[in-house]
Amino acid sequence: MLENPIKPHACEILDILPQTETEWTFRVANDRPVRHGQFMQLSLPRIGEAPISASGFGSGYVDFTIRKVGKVTDGLFSLQKGDSIFLRGCYGNGWPLERFRNKHVVIIAGGTGVSAVKSLVDMMYNDQSYAKDLHLIFGFKNTCSVLFSDDLLRWKNAASFHATYTLDAEEAEGWQKGLVTDFLGSIPFASFGGDYECIVVGPPIMMKFTGLGLLTSGVPEDHIWMSFERKMSCAIGKCGHCRIDETYVCLDGPVFNYTIGRSLVD
Amino acid sequence: MENTSTYHLQADELDALFAHLEEQYLVYAPVRIPSGGRYAQTDSVLYRPVHRYEDIEYRERSTYPMKEVLTPITQTLFYFTEDQYQESKPPAKDLLIFGRACDINAIRIQDQIYLLNGGVEDPFYKRVRDRAKFVLMECAQQFEGCFCCSVGANVTDMHAMAFSFGERDAQIEVSDEAFRDYFSQAKPSDYSIRFPEENELKVNYPVIDRxxxxxxxxxxxxxxxxxxxxxxxxxxxxxxxxxTCFESTDIVYTQNAHIGERRRTCSSxxxxxxxxxxxxxxxxxxxxxxxxxxxxxxxxxxxxxxxxxxxxxxxxxxxxxxxxxxxxxxxxxxxxxxxxxxxxxxxxxxx
Amino acid sequence: MVEDCNIKQMQNNCYRQSKVPDEFMLQLRVPGALIDAKWLDVIQHICQTWGNGSFHLGTRQTLNAPGIKAQNIPSVNDYIEPYLKAVECDLCNVQMETRNGYPYIAPRNIMACIGSVHCINANINTQNISHKLEKEIYPNPYHIKISVSGCPNDCAKAHFQDLGIVGCTRPIYDMDRCIGCGACVRKCEKAATRVLSLNDKHKVSKDACCCVGCGECVTACPTGAWKRPNRIFYRIILGGRTGKQCPRMGKLFANWLTEDSLLGMMRNWPKFSDWVLGGKPVYIHGGHLIDRAGYQRFKEFMLDGVTLNPEAIIAESVNWAETEYRSNIHVKPLSKHQTVK
Structure with missing residues (x-):
């Protein structure tokens, strides 16, 4: 009999890396193939299931950076190294890597949205010839909510990376103050000769205004990519929660080109 | 329909037929639930296993739809312990489900979501759907607000048999070979099952093509x-x-918080x-x-x-x-x- | 010259004295407050032929014809005989003489809300039980005020009757049909006694002891997970009254009674009244009879010979709160006490 596609499997927590007080990275044993930008359904028996994007992966593991915002994630935060969590997936399309190869890549991410691009950024960090260069604008609410501090520093110092890190409403050394949309003007789109792609991921309101801001900066719609987050119960196109008209975010996304994503009205 | 035979059965023969069918099938049909309605002294009609012909409420449209047989309002998917999820048991028998043309056509739409969407079959739907056959209930009269003809759902060929209901007798058209043997002693009839051709209510169903x-x-x-x-x-x-939408929820047993169920519950x-x-x-x-x-x-x-x-x-x-x-x-x-x-x-x- | 009228007798015949010495107002009983509309012609005819041309809608849901001259009462009584036969004898199975109008006024008209023949909130058919109650209390010389409400909303004001009947339901919960939407929980909180809550199984828990039996959960449920059982239940609110001395709202006397239990108890009311009043009917509120007898004696009388259904619960004691127009009105010389021993 075929494997039940929604049956979760126990996986060992290999490590827990607190990022902030409320956002931790769980490194979980995994042998299944993962693509950048995909997500998995994490279960805690008794508590339930939630879609979480893979913030990193490597041989034998996958990382999930999780914010404590719901009952599933609250439950996760009581686990320890060596405990099991249950996984199924991966699901979703992931980032269209080939579209980024040998181009200028712009990544604008807010809050936990950064975890949805972390593995991608790391891939380009480890292979700095993959893209022509990488322009990052990462925004967080305040210093307490900053994720991946060590990685941010590492990326900032990478030769082909141009990183702008912002805090919504706090002054701090090494940080700009303001929303990510305030810094779109700093990206030298004109110098890219049209040879670039933009990635936007974050809370829905941030993605909406960043998308509009990019259009204002003259970025063509089809150069913008966004990752959507919706409620999901099944991740296989059955439960209906993530549906927007004919589009199922779990099946057709979570990554959408802006030509499509723009017209997805819930 | 090609290659169909029709039989006329009396009440006692119908009871024998149902007893015979129950050997292989769990037979589901609309059943009247006294006082089951929203308001006092009103009944409801919903899908239940039936054992006799007279259990079936055919005079009225069921209050709740046929889909409940395939996708119950609450369904246990998995039982979990601390280290594993165990699938719930599939049904013990094949299913034979009575429904009208609209009800049977609705299964096509259920199939699109549960079996086709995203190229992934839902295993819990598939395991009952594969074992389900349908019996068409002829609509002798229209019900308030029916408009199957306006959406082309008045006709189907997805059924194994078709029943024309009478008080104490029924005309039964058999189109699925698998059911032929049940009628070897039955009296043939030249009755032909009819589909609704026109509804009192006509709806110009809007089309949005972009x-x-x-x-x-x-x-x-x-x-x-x-x-x-x-x-x-x-x-x-x-x-x-x-x-078709549903919710997934985990519950734990009151006496042991480490074991429980993952349930699928109808959602809206x-x-x-x-x-x-x-x-x-x-x-x-x-x-x-x-x-x-x-x-x-x-x-x-x-x-x-x-x-x-x-x-x-x-x-x-x-x-x-x-x-x-x-x-x-x-x-x-x-x-x-x-x-x-x-x-x-x-x-x-x-x- | 003022005509010689025995107003007590005329009142007993359901003709009420008016300010005009020889004019009276007929009150036609409408037990359960629903009748064939054809009877409207009858009351109209009475009002226009023998009355003063006006029509009064009685506060206890009687059909009233004011301004009937005493001399015309025999004609009116002849005329209403078919109504009495149809409504009292045929509809309610009351055994009574119909030739001379109503034999008694004391058991007041049984009021009722429209009930389940129309209302989406009702749990019971208020007319059916009103008709059965009418048969138990009429005709008889002892005063009693009864109303029947189809649900605990109590539109028929059971709380202000001697014995107010409220139709209740004990909804059955089918957990498998529940989608955990919380519609019943919100409805119960908003409209009733907040006895429902969503539990950790995404289903509904019920604090059954405080359920008023309104059935709002059934009405609110989108899936039919809540269902009224095939049986209906009654509540009796006891000893409510209006009046100049000590008006008060009734209190819960009996809950979750089946029809048999209810009718069995109501059948005992005239016996109780007869005992309290020593066989001499007086037109006073039932609450006063309970005051004179004491609640415990009342309870014994009412339960006499009744086999209660297992769900039924009865008040062990009742404490009414009266409007004290005059405080300590109950404190008086022993010689004035009316307590019956």
Whole structure:
């Protein structure tokens, strides 16, 4: 009999890396193939299931950076190294890597949205010839909510990376103050000769205004990519929660080109 | 239908037939539940296993749809312990399900979601669907608010047998070879089963063939009245033959918090929390937005994905169950008018 | 010259004295407050032929014809005989003489809300039980005020009757049909006694002891997970009254009674009244009879010979709160006490 596609499997927590007080990275044993930008359904028996994007992966593991915002994630935060969590997936399309190869890549991410691009950024960090260069604008609410501090520093110092890190409403050394949309003007789109792609991921309101801001900066719609987050119960196109008209975010996304994503009205 | 035979059975023969069928099949049909209605001294009619011909309530449209047999309102998917999820047991017998043409056509739509969408088959649906056969219930009369003919759901060939119901007898048309043997002693008949040809209620089901029209309709003022009228109870979607949405929830046993079940429970886009993410954010907060989402899924979203027309079989249950007397066909008419309003504007705009 | 009228007798015949010495107002009983509309012609005819042309809608849901001259009462009584036969004898199975109008006024008209023949909130058919109650209390010389409400909303004001009947339901919960939407929980909180809550199984828990039996959960449920059982239940609210001395709202006397239990108890009312009043009917509120007898004696009388259904619960004691127009009105010389021993 075929494997039940929604049956979760126990996986060992290999490590827990607190990022902030409320956002931790769980490194979980995994042998299944993962693509950048995909997500998995994490279960805690008794508590339930939630879609979480893979913030990193490597041989034998996958990382999930999780914010404590719901009952599933609250439950996760009581686990320890060596405990099991249950996984199924991966699901979703992931980032269209080939579209980024040998181009200028712009990544604008807010809050936990950064975890949805972390593995991608790391891939380009480890292979700095993959893209022509990488322009990052990462925004967080305040210093307490900053994720991946060590990685941010590492990326900032990478030769082909141009990183702008912002805090919504706090002054701090090494940080700009303001929303990510305030810094779109700093990206030298004109110098890219049209040879670039933009990635936007974050809370829905941030993605909406960043998308509009990019259009204002003259970025063509089809150069913008966004990752959507919706409620999901099944991740296989059955439960209906993530549906927007004919589009199922779990099946057709979570990554959408802006030509499509723009017209997805819930 | 080609190669069918029809038989005329009397009450005692029908009881024998049901006893015989029950050897292999769990037989489901609409059953009258006294006092089961929303209001006092009203009954409901819903799907239950039946054992005798007379158990079947054929005189009335069932209050709740046939889909409940394949996708029960509450269903246990897995039992879990601390280190594993164990699938719940599949049904012990094959299923034989009585339904009208609209009900059977609705299964095609259920199939699209549960078996076709995304190229992934839902294992819990498939394991019952593969073992289900359908018995067509002839509609001797129309029910209030039926409009199957307007959406082409009045005819089907997905059934193994068809019943024309009488008080103490039935005409039975057999089209599936597997059932031929049950009738070796039965009296042949030249009765021919009829499908509804025309409904009193005729609905000009709107067609939305492109996303920008759907998106323009989302901003149309036609939805506003439903903020006041609709109470977002979800009765329409529970009663809907074609709605499929569900919720997954884990529960633990009271005496041992380490073991429990993962359940699938019928859900509704009309009910609060349907679109709520873990952080609390919702996308459709207003009742009018929820209602608009439901209607446009029926009219546009499903068709845009599967290209098979309305996600509606005209069974009329949604309107019949609405406690606020919101008529779905009336909403469709308003939608048609809104489409007409938008179209000339667009022509003018493009000119 | 003022005509010689025995106003007590005329009142007993359901003709009420008016300010005009020889004019009276007929009150036609409408037990359960629903009748064939054809009878409207009858009351109209009475009002226009023998009355003063006006029509009064009685506060206890009687059909009233004011301004009937005493001399015309025999004609009116002849005329209403078919109504009495149809409504009292045929509809309610009351055994009574119908030739001379109503034999008694003391058991007042049984009021009722429209009930389940129309109302979406009702749990019971208020007319059916009103008709059965009419048969138990009429005709008889002892005063009693009864009303029947189809649900605990109590539109028929059971709380202000001697014995107010409220139709209740004990909804059955089918957990497998529940989608955990919380509609019943919200409805119960908003409209009733907040006995429902969503539990950690995403289903509904019920604090059954405080359920008023309104059935709002059934009405609110989108899936039919809540269902009224095939049986209906009654509540009796006891000893409510209006009046100049000590008006008060009734209190819960009996709950979750089946029809047999209810009718069995109501059948005992005339016996109780007869005992308290020593066989001499007085037109006073039932609450006063309970005051004189004491609640415990009342309870014994009412339960006499009644086999209660297992769900039924009865008040062990009742404490009414009266409007004290005059405080300590109950404190008086022993010689004035009316307590019956």
């Amino acid at each position: 996303m920008d029209m759907a998106n323009r309709l989302k901003d149309h003022p036609m939805w506003r009245e439903f903020d006041d009228r609709c109470i977002a109870c979800g009765s329409c979607t529970v009663a809907c033959s074609t709605c 886009c009309m009910v609060g929390g349907f679109d709520q993410m873990a952080g609390g954010q919702c996308f459709r907060n207003k009742t009018s937005e929820k209602y608009r989402y439901k209607i446009l899924h029926k009219v546009y979203g499903h068709d845009a994905r599967f290209h098979t027309g309305p996600m509606c079989v005209g069974c009329g249950r949604c309107s019949a169950r609405c406690p606020e007397l919101i008529s779905y066909p009336a909403t469709l008419n308003k939608l048609s008018r809104a489409i007409e309003e938008i179209q000339p504007e667009e022509v003018a705009h493009h000119a």
